[in-house]
Amino acid sequence: MWVKLGALRPKLPRGRSRPTRTMQVLPLLAVRARVQLGMPLPFSVRSADKTLLLAAGQMLRDEGQFDELFERGAVVELEELKAAFGADDPLFAPRRHAEAKAIAAAVLPQRWAECTARVAAALAPEAAQRLPALALASRNLALLVQRSANLAMSQIVRPEAAGQAHYGITHAMNAAIACLVTARTLGWREDEQQRALHAALTMNLSIIDLQGRLAHQVSPLTAMQRQLIDEHPLRSAEMLEADGVDDGAWLAAVREHHETPEGKGYPNRCAPGSELSQLLRFADIYTALMSRRATRAAMSTHDAAREIYALAEGNPLCQALIKSFGVFPPGCFVRLASDEVGVVTGNGDKAYHPRVAVLALSDGQARRTPVWRDTAHEAHRIVALLSESAMPIRVSAQALASAIDGNPG
Numbered sequence: 001m002w003v004k005l006g007a008l009r010p011k012l013p014r015g016r017s018r019p020t021r022t023m024q025v026l027p028l029l030a031v032r033a034r035v036q037l038g039m040p041l042p043f044s045v046r047s048a049d050k051t052l053l054l055a056a057g058q059m060l061r062d063e064g065q066f067d068e069l070f071e072r073g074a075v076v077e078l079e080e081l082k083a084a085f086g087a088d089d090p091l092f093a094p095r096r097h098a099e100a101k102a103i104a105a106a107v108l109p110q111r112w113a114e115c116t117a118r119v120a121a122a123l124a125p126e127a128a129q130r131l132p133a134l135a136l137a138s139r140n141l142a143l144l145v146q147r148s149a150n151l152a153m154s155q156i157v158r159p160e161a162a163g164q165a166h167y168g169i170t171h172a173m174n175a176a177i178a179c180l181v182t183a184r185t186l187g188w189r190e191d192e193q194q195r196a197l198h199a200a201l202t203m204n205l206s207i208i209d210l211q212g213r214l215a216h217q218v219s220p221l222t223a224m225q226r227q228l229i230d231e232h233p234l235r236s237a238e239m240l241e242a243d244g245v246d247d248g249a250w251l252a253a254v255r256e257h258h259e260t261p262e263g264k265g266y267p268n269r270c271a272p273g274s275e276l277s278q279l280l281r282f283a284d285i286y287t288a289l290m291s292r293r294a295t296r297a298a299m300s301t302h303d304a305a306r307e308i309y310a311l312a313e314g315n316p317l318c319q320a321l322i323k324s325f326g327v328f329p330p331g332c333f334v335r336l337a338s339d340e341v342g343v344v345t346g347n348g349d350k351a352y353h354p355r356v357a358v359l360a361l362s363d364g365q366a367r368r369t370p371v372w373r374d375t376a377h378e379a380h381r382i383v384a385l386l387s388e389s390a391m392p393i394r395v396s397a398q399a400l401a402s403a404i405d406g407n408p409g
Contacts, residue, residue: 025075042084048073100146105405109397115140130243150346154331168211176200178283182321199253206235253277282318327351333386357403364392370403
């Protein structure tokens with residue numbers, strides 16, 4: 001029998017006021033699709049003043065009961081929803097968007113440094129609580145990409161941005177950024193985007209430390225190092241399974257991210273079974289090409305795009321990756337026909353005409369504040385890509401973040 005809602009309001013001893021709780025809530029209507037009539041509620045329901053009306057486990061038996069709750073402005077607690085459905089559930093996308101917008105430009109470099117530390121903790125070989133650490137790291141990375149995808153891409157195309165950070169960690173982050181922005185370009189669902197992010201972060205889990213050593217190694221690979229590399233897709237998936245990952249698509253993508261359509265990859269020399277497997281492979285190679293090693297310099301964005309395009313032979317996933325970054329990805333330093341120099345802040349109307357924030361005048365003097373140029377205009381066309389060492393001025397991480405984040409285009 002339906003109990004009147006007022007009867008569920010707890011009584012308090014005389015003289016005591018009802019405590020005010022600080023909690024984040026969503027309207028009950030926002031989770032209507034998650035309420036199954038006649039089944040136990042996975043969360044509690046509260047009145048507009050956050051007083052408990054229905055405890056988790058109680059049931060709504062018909063639409064009339066739901067309508068009565070809705071008319072009273074019923075809400076549900078955000079933390080209970082996350083516990084019931086997981087923090088990555090698409091239900092929370094609007095809140096994540098608001099949270100991303102709230103990150104001030106001035107703290108973006110600090111937030112990227114903190115995110116790197118979280119990724120390092122999640123990928124540590126002996127991480128005791130890998131899945132919670134990975135959930136925290138991926139959530140922070142996704143927020144930063146949502147806050148400014150252009151600034152996220154600039155982390156990849158500027159090798160100097162990594163500083164002295166462990167190569168295995170920065171490569172995992174770079175590949176994850178590339179996968180996430182490409183998944184967004186392709187219009188993948190949010191759960192598919194999250195899976196791509198998780199798979200990219202963890203595809204090299206078993207060789208994270210080895211990657212760091214190899215970045216500084218000038219001698220040829222040893223037999224043991226070659227074996228570890230050949231086996232790492234399988235070993236990484238095994239580690240994830242041992243840590244509790246049960247997402248078959250995530251695990252399969254990790255196992256297959258070095259397989260090729262013609263069956264010449266490794267470890268099983270079979271064709272990759274999913275689009276995600278292929279996207280991981282392209283992101284892995286593309287971002288690695290733009291990272292320096294002890295034995296070679298970082299490849300330019302142009303050369304990296306050409307190489308991955310030739311390798312992919314027209315694969316639409318690779319084309320989407322290249323489209324996401326553009327011919328001149330955000331973060332590239334360029335010289336204009338006006339002899340001004342600046343940094344690419346985002347794509348323009350055409351691939352060869354990005355927006356550029358001018359940081360130095362033609363005489364090499366730094367501008368006090370950036371001015372944005374449309375490189376579609378002949379007077380401001382791009383005439384050269386510049387390395388950071390070729391810049392006439394030194395630009396701080398904060399100044400670059402401000403210029404890229406402030407892109408008016």
